[in-house]
Amino acid sequence: MLKIAVAGSPLSTPSPGGTLMGVKRCKSLGLPAMEVEFVQGVRMKEELAGKVGEEAKRLNISLSVHAPYFINLCSDEEIKLANSRRHILQSAQAAHYMHATPVVFHPGFYQGRAKEECAKRAKKELAAILESMASSGWDDVVLGPELTGKKSAYGDLDEIIELSRHFGIKHVQPVVDFGHYHARISRIKDKADYEAVLDRIEDALGSAYRHSFHCHYSEIQYTDAGEGKHLPIGSLKAGASAPVSGPGAGGPPYLPLLQALHEREYEGTIVCESPKLEDDSLIMWKRYEQMKNEQMKKH
Numbered sequence: 001m002l003k004i005a006v007a008g009s010p011l012s013t014p015s016p017g018g019t020l021m022g023v024k025r026c027k028s029l030g031l032p033a034m035e036v037e038f039v040q041g042v043r044m045k046e047e048l049a050g051k052v053g054e055e056a057k058r059l060n061i062s063l064s065v066h067a068p069y070f071i072n073l074c075s076d077e078e079i080k081l082a083n084s085r086r087h088i089l090q091s092a093q094a095a096h097y098m099h100a101t102p103v104v105f106h107p108g109f110y111q112g113r114a115k116e117e118c119a120k121r122a123k124k125e126l127a128a129i130l131e132s133m134a135s136s137g138w139d140d141v142v143l144g145p146e147l148t149g150k151k152s153a154y155g156d157l158d159e160i161i162e163l164s165r166h167f168g169i170k171h172v173q174p175v176v177d178f179g180h181y182h183a184r185i186s187r188i189k190d191k192a193d194y195e196a197v198l199d200r201i202e203d204a205l206g207s208a209y210r211h212s213f214h215c216h217y218s219e220i221q222y223t224d225a226g227e228g229k230h231l232p233i234g235s236l237k238a239g240a241s242a243p244v245s246g247p248g249a250g251g252p253p254y255l256p257l258l259q260a261l262h263e264r265e266y267e268g269t270i271v272c273e274s275p276k277l278e279d280d281s282l283i284m285w286k287r288y289e290q291m292k293n294e295q296m297k298k299h
Contacts, residue, residue, distance in 0.1 A: 002213070002261055003062055004285040005033030005271045010278040019044065023056050023063075029278055031285060033062040035271045036100060039069050042090035049097035056098065062269060063100035064144075064214065067091040073125040074108035074118040074154050084108075085129055088143070092133050095141045102144035102214055104175050104271075107155040107163070118154040123166055130171055143172045144214055149180035149227025156185060157197065161204045169205050169212060176201070176215045178252055179230060179273065183222035188252035194260040213261070213268030217284075219251055230273050233280040254284055262291045 009022025010029060019036055026034050036052075038044070044052075056063050068087040075081050091103045107122050126143065133139050145163050148155035160174040176197060182188045201209055219235045221228035233254060257270070274280035 002266055002288060003033040003269045004031065004281050004288060005035050005062070005064065005269050006031055006278050006281040007035045007066070007216075007271050007273045008037040008277065009034070012278060019052050020048070020055060023052060023059060023061050025278075026061050027059040029282065031278065031281055032060070033064070033269050033271075035104070036063055036065045036094075036098065038065060038067055038087075038091050038094070041068050041070075042087065042094055044094045046093070046097055049094045053098035053100070056100075063095075063098050064269060064271065065091050065095040065098070065100050065103045067103050067105040069106060071105050072108040073122040074111065074113060075121075081125060085125060085132075088129050089132055089136075092129075092138045092141045092143070093136070096138040099140075101140070102142040102173055102175065104144040104146050104214070104216075106148055106153065107145045107160070109153050111152075115154070115159065119159060119162060122154065122163065126163065126167065126172065130167065139171075142170070142212070144175035145172065146175045146216065147177045147180050147184075149177065149183050149220075149222075151184055151226045153226075157181065157200065161201055165204055169208055173209075173212055173214060174201060174205075177217075177273075178215060178257060179218045179220035180216070180227055182252040183220050183228065184226040188256075190253075191256035191260045193252075194257050198260065198264065210264060211267045213266045214271075215269075216271045216273050217252075217254060217257060218273040218280075219254075230275055232274050232276045233283055255287065258284065258288050258291060262288065262295075 010025045013022045013025040071084040071087050072080055073084055088105055095101060095103050110118055145155060145160045147157055147160055164172045164174045218230040219233060221231055272281040272284055
């Protein structure tokens with residue numbers, strides 16, 4: 001089954017807020033999944049993580065985690081590498097007690113280094129992180145390097161596929177942010193463009209990818225350097241067959257993504273990163289459920 005997740009606790013979460021209340025609000029809204037945001041640091045203790053996991057299981061809400069932004073597995077500074085390892089491991093620990101997976105993270109920055117050198121450094125750091133996770137009993141959590149939005153950042157489509165191929169999809173899975181892909185690498189206009197991305201991943205990792213799918217989506221503002229900022233659904237100019245060039249809003253459209261995943265019977269989660277959080281997550285979820293119902297009527 002494919003699910004649509006809200007990126008963080010819904011904006012309409014009652015006071016005092018927090019992750020536990022956010023999970024409950026997802027249930028009342030009718031949303032089936034939520035990404036727990038640790039983007040500024042992991043401050044969740046084991047006890048609370050356990051309570052969140054129990055409540056999410058009771059309410060049938062799937063959880064994933066976004067690790068802190070301050071990660072650079074390609075750095076040549078040991079203190080930055082140590083902090084990066086710590087951020088990912090703390091995220092994995094919390095995810096373990098919440099029964100959440102994957103832990104999504106931004107892999108790093110080139111900083112003038114060759115792609116091959118960045119890949120070598122990232123693999124070395126991830127190997128150490130996975131070893132620590134296994135020894136701690138957190139290896140039920142999958143790590144998810146995210147396709148990055150800036151052209152200066154390590155983590156294009158081929159690079160995150162290679163990380164998963166190297167470690168195996170049961171340990172590391174590529175997390176495509178289609179807004180980032182659209183801004184950084186190529187302009188997505190229709191279902192065929194989405195299918196081309198899915199084909200590249202399946203060719204490298206096999207059809208098992210269809211059953212452990214996790215991605216991010218939003219419309220996006222972009223510049224020549226790549227990602228600008230996330231935008232609400234509907235920011236793509238009405239009737240435009242292709243996005244605007246240069247700085248500005250330019251999609252990608254969400255409906256062809258849902259169609260491609262539905263037709264291929266993908267299972268997993270789309271995290272909607274629109275600034276309108278639950279409003280746009282619900283738009284996507286209701287449209288996907290409509291697709292499923294239409295298919296059932298045909299049969």
